Amino acid sequence: MSLEVAPVRGEGDRRAFVELLWRVYARDPHWVPPLRRDALALIGGPRRNPYYGHADVQPFLAWRGGRVVGRIAAHVDQLVLERRPGLGLWGLFEVEGEDAEAAAALIAAAEAWLRERGLTRAQGPFSLSIWDEPGLLVDGFDRPPTVMMGHHRPAYARWIEAAGYRGVKDLHAWELDIARPFPELVQRIVAAGERNPRIRIREADPRRLGEEARLVLGILNEAWSNNWGFVPLTDAEIAHAAAKLKPVLFPDLVRIALYDGEPVAFMLTLPDVNELTRDLNGRLFPVGWAKLWWRLRRPRVTRMRVPLMGVRRQFQGTRMASLLAFMMIEFTRRAAVAHYGATRAEIGWILEDNGPMRSIARAIEARITRTYRIFERDLQESSSTTQTGT
Numbered sequence: 001m002s003l004e005v006a007p008v009r010g011e012g013d014r015r016a017f018v019e020l021l022w023r024v025y026a027r028d029p030h031w032v033p034p035l036r037r038d039a040l041a042l043i044g045g046p047r048r049n050p051y052y053g054h055a056d057v058q059p060f061l062a063w064r065g066g067r068v069v070g071r072i073a074a075h076v077d078q079l080v081l082e083r084r085p086g087l088g089l090w091g092l093f094e095v096e097g098e099d100a101e102a103a104a105a106l107i108a109a110a111e112a113w114l115r116e117r118g119l120t121r122a123q124g125p126f127s128l129s130i131w132d133e134p135g136l137l138v139d140g141f142d143r144p145p146t147v148m149m150g151h152h153r154p155a156y157a158r159w160i161e162a163a164g165y166r167g168v169k170d171l172h173a174w175e176l177d178i179a180r181p182f183p184e185l186v187q188r189i190v191a192a193g194e195r196n197p198r199i200r201i202r203e204a205d206p207r208r209l210g211e212e213a214r215l216v217l218g219i220l221n222e223a224w225s226n227n228w229g230f231v232p233l234t235d236a237e238i239a240h241a242a243a244k245l246k247p248v249l250f251p252d253l254v255r256i257a258l259y260d261g262e263p264v265a266f267m268l269t270l271p272d273v274n275e276l277t278r279d280l281n282g283r284l285f286p287v288g289w290a291k292l293w294w295r296l297r298r299p300r301v302t303r304m305r306v307p308l309m310g311v312r313r314q315f316q317g318t319r320m321a322s323l324l325a326f327m328m329i330e331f332t333r334r335a336a337v338a339h340y341g342a343t344r345a346e347i348g349w350i351l352e353d354n355g356p357m358r359s360i361a362r363a364i365e366a367r368i369t370r371t372y373r374i375f376e377r378d379l380q381e382s383s384s385t386t387q388t389g390t
Helices: 010-024 036-042 078-083 100-116 155-162 184-195 206-223 235-248 274-280 288-297 319-340 355-363
Strands: 003-007 055-064 067-077 087-095 121-124 136-139 166-177 199-203 254-259 262-271 303-311 344-351 367-378
Touching: 003 100, 010 036, 010 055, 010 067, 010 087, 055 100, 067 078, 067 100, 078 087, 087 100, 087 155, 100 121, 100 155, 136 155, 155 367, 184 319, 199 319, 206 235, 206 254, 206 262, 206 303, 235 262, 254 319, 262 319, 274 288, 303 319, 319 355, 344 355, 344 367
Parallel strands: 087 121, 303 344
Antiparallel strands: 003 055, 055 067, 067 087, 121 367, 136 367, 166 344, 166 367, 199 254, 254 262, 262 303
């Protein structure tokens, strides 16, 4: 049967784009179905996703014999271009079965769309931005992902490399046992910080969620500004993230560090909501919403995830930065065990060359359990892939 790759047009195609996931991962015991509502919003345009306020996105579907067998999305992000001219992105890449031809055609279609817009390099996968689910899982397929982390098939890396891509950056997820106290050295550091009158670690104030979100993400934009791949969050994205995360934000899991009364660092921790949504199979109606609402009232989970941590630039590279990090981690560990029943936690992702964070992870005896890779290719080179069929 002939293969055709075509742009997504209309609501029917968008639903097919999302529903493909359930066929691709039907036999994968570690895949966690996303909420269909959220998956549709991701590619729903500017009304449903503020990323479109600074990016153009074109999803594609691969069809074979009237059946959708693969998908990809190409995107041009103006905020990325301000920092890395000529760079186009793609992501949301999925292929059913062992259809290497469809994989090659999808990547070629995304590249052609980027070339038409004058881009000279391509990176992926980003689904959709570095703040969503960046990178392709290349190690750690034997466990389910934590909340807001991706899960992919082992074949994808081989197909992406066959299209001429090479890995340019690895992102690691570190896991640790939080049921037992941290090593004695870490405990002494935390105790010293608790005695320091200039330091205070406070919880987030749920009555001022919007203000707290702006504070935390403002620190984040400053703290991460020199990181590889950084793109600042816009005001619209900050408001959207605050609204989206509100049901899973708990004050004792959001810590803000103050030095001489000024907020200088933060750490955001989430219960692994994947444990609470997995049996919903992506559906909130007719009864899924009630189940999830009840479970989130007093969530009991085995795992936590720390997706974001940051310290203002003036403290970066200092002992104070490490001290504040250890204090926020320890205070959150206590709450996670006592109030949510958690026994494990995941920190990440962490860039492969982020020395300070890797040192902190090792000090609390965390270990790498999953690796995500971002690939890049020069679009001016001749393509090694087969062009789209008809």
